[in-house]
Amino acid sequence: MESTSVEQLPNDVKNETSDNVQIDKTDENPQQQRQDFNSEYNKIELGNLGKFAFGELRALIKKLKLKPTKIKTTNSYGGRDFAFLCFRTVEEKESAMKLFNGYKWKGKEISAKEGKAVLDPLIKRRLAEESLDQNAPKPKKFRKKTVVEATVPLANVPYENQLIRKEKECMKHLQAYATSVKKASLELRPMIQANEKEKGLPCIWHGIKQAPKINGYRNKCEFAVGLNANNERTVGFRLGSYTDGSLEVASIQDLPHIPDRTKLAVQLYESYIKQSKYDVFNMQVYKGQFRQFTVRLSESTGEIMIVAGIHTTEILDELDDLLKDIVDFFTERNGKELNVSSIYLEEINKREIGQVQNNFRHVHGSKYITDTILGLKFRISAASFFQINTQSAEVLYELAIKMGKIDSGTTILDICCGTGTIGLCFAKHCKEVLGVEIIADAINDAKFNAQENGIENSKFYAGNCDDYIHSLVYEAENENLLAIIDPPRAGIQTKSKEALRNARGLNRFIYIACAPKAAMQNWIDFSRPCSKTLKGEPFVLKEAAAVDMFPHTEHIEMVLLFERLVRVQKAKEKENGNETQTSAASST
Template sequence: MSMDSQEKMDISVENSAADQSVPAPASPTIEQPTLEERKDFTSEIFKIEIKNLARFGFGEIKKFLKKKMQLDPVKIKAMPRSKEFGHHAFLCFRSEKETLEAIKKLDGAIWKGQTIKALPAKAIMDPMQKKRLEKENGEDVQTVRKTCLEATAPLAHLTYDEQLAIKEVELKKILEDYRKQILKVNPKLGLLKDIGIWNGFERAPLINGYRNKSEFTVGKNVDGEKVVGFRLGSYSDGSVEVGDISDLPHIPERMKLAAKLCQDFIRASPYDVFSPEFYTGVFRQISVRFSSVTDELMLVIGVHMSHIKDELIQDVVTFFTETGGAELKAKSIYIEKIMKRQVGQKSNEYIHIHGEKYITEIVHGLKFRISPGSFFQVNTQSAEVLYQCAINLAATTPETTVLDICCGTGTIGLCFSKYCKEVLGVELVAEAINDARYNATANGITNCEFFAGNCDDYIQTLVHKATGNNILAVVDPPRAGLHNRSVTALRNVKGLDRFIYISCSPTSALRNWVDLARPLSKTYKGNPFIAKCVMGVDMFPHTQHKEMIILFERIKDNAPLNDVTSN
């Protein structure tokens, strides 16, 4: 499942050369909070590097640091493996005391058979602060500004056929990279004739105005005006400017109206917009969900405010129901509290303030209840194409059990339900499971069961529960791909020999596909999986994103001996 990321402990790949920059000065030159004074900032001032690590996943190192070493870093940055340091990472803490304690505990500690080396690391100067100081020192700071169209819809200047041609070439390149990597990690399987047979690239039925959800940033443009739109650059580049969305082809007119009315409301409000540099201000993000089929719209106003004031709620309701924003006809209005995530917190708090709690979306003739935090493909018409392609590749029968892994609100499983004997879905988020069960009941579907739990632990349980003569799984992970534990669970589960992998970021998912094909080992006890059939679906016209659907099949014990090509 794709997920929109908020403020949470992150893992990122960083250019190691950047860490050689000089430390930030003790305080900025203007009257704003320093990094030390900002208790909610994931400070880089108190930073260490840990070297000589074994290959690891984010969950593994997080568990090792917190549970075994009793450390609580605010940020973990994984670095690319190097010959000198092997796998290494940077850890950031909130105080010098925590930093020194971490070095003492980690230096010389043994993890996964490797002796860790821990040492202090230099902080990277805050990009905005660095840019401001360069200007104050008279340096010529060159800023390359993109328009909102260039930043969010970089292919919009091309014809749609030209866009499709570019994307198909890129997908085929990823597929070729997959074949090459398979040959390296498992040479025998790399010689199979029928790895990743390309089945074509499906067009989007709707090219313009297709988004059913948009998350607009609230900020300021280059002239200092308050704007509801999209970021034109990244904070790491020293850019926080927000651009107007009025000329974007992929945003429907109703959403543009919502952004414009929210902008009017914010400009008239006594509260300021949120500053990502100083963590001040209130208005931070506007999320809009809109179904062109049911004509229902949900408005979610994201604020940086620990206690939501009653007068703010009343102002929002009055504006969007009685005064300037009434023409939007929002069916549902929420306030979203966007603060630093607390330990164990999986999502932000949504406060329902007006109208219905849900809106309805329709896919394959089925109605789906959409709540503020629901995952749903952003292009409804292309989602119908995507799911039908998955159904066609799966080639299910009336005796097939479909396992919907990370099922979310049950969209994929419910679409599969009439093509199989039963659907068994599992999802970690209990609220999503409640929605999935509701959606099944609302559509009169009786052959689907949904369970709340850890997907990795549940896969074998679902296989045992299946009553069909054959089992097929469907996985639709977030943009980063499956966690290592999930790949291991798929490899090792007995009774599952086929599954569909839906990827919204094939480049990121490539490592999963290669791991699925690695030889038998202590970690991978089950036979490898190989991509058999591959399709592309254009879910995001005018952008560089594309969706990939892959049918994986498990290699039988004697298959490589019979099906490989000659050298």
């Protein structure tokens, strides 16, 4: 089931967080105390929608000027013909029902009725645990994880064995890609089967590159603020998600992947919130102030930035005083030993429609810290994306440069370029770098970083990637193009994927995946046969490798080189032609 929350409309998609267990409105539980947050009580069910795409329904909602907190529906085209909308208030719900009932859309009259709320995950878990046989061993899903199990499950495995385990996972991902593409494309099947017979995989495998630094490697950590098992205020990591029915936060002091200075920052901030008159945030009732704590640490300069994530809705009149006290704590009182370089506020409230990130407010020190990759300096702001393992990032970028066969005639299209780290590291090896990123502040950082490093062969643009891909290809005017795609965990959106497939002149790209399983659908779609939406010739996976960016965890970063089928065909034709000429010459 596909769903969207008000925090993410109109671009992103969110999974439904609970099953269809219904709740009685007369029940007394914490879910009822936060109706402004959990809108299950103000849900409507739309029927008789016919076949529709999620984007079409979203456009209709926008046209009717409705502001649901969530949209829950089936996947694109086909399947069921109904959807659910949730609203913050009864008035909004009733107004929406009046608008939809009898509304003509796509040749049908929509029906609208009151939807039934589903059970809050915390209540659901509590009831499930109460129903267990107390004399029998608890099922695995009810066993509480330790903080090590929840965050660094491989911490007690020798590093060499971690790499072996991760390489096996990469093999599985490549084999899963091959299986799916062989089913989807009769044209590519013989090519993939031939590669599998020769190499055992659908492509050339360059192996896994180990991390130069395996302990204390994280230059950025986002910590939750909440209560531990003893009901004490704690800054650390959650042992589970809210959707799993878990709110407990555990200490991070014994975790190997977090730097000692970051641990000190956490320890100091925890001591601060323990003596504060303000409360920690409680997701269940959506109340409290201290919600998150982010630490960014520069490996090259030693600068440290802290970001206090605060739910500000209830304390707007007192917020300035709270921020002043936090600054005073880290500059004049106990927190002074941290020698903090920069302090930010992150306002973590309900997002407005179209809002893609939280609001950040600089409150003390420098606005940026600076770190170095491959000899280049990069400024990092509170919301900037920067690879969390600096030394492994250098290995990753050098590998991508080598796999992409980049030379002085190559033009790089940096898709989802962020602050320009990848593109600028490639700049001295290529003719030109053209980057695009949706967050304007990140583009400002990219332009600054280019200027700061004296790089003149780069241009960066703020906007949706899918809107810019064709124009970037046109601007490049270069047959030797290589796109670099380093998307979020779930991969690139459908429009960007289609734009890449349909971009004439773009025949090669490198895909960097920090969550290969989640990105798998992207890889498969790049290799699908031509269709109404995917008009360009398919891409074929040619080479793959991996870099261990996240030691002690299950995560792995994969680097994949795709080439368009026509390019492969021409290469084969050329190769076959040379063989024919050689044979003819030999016979004479």
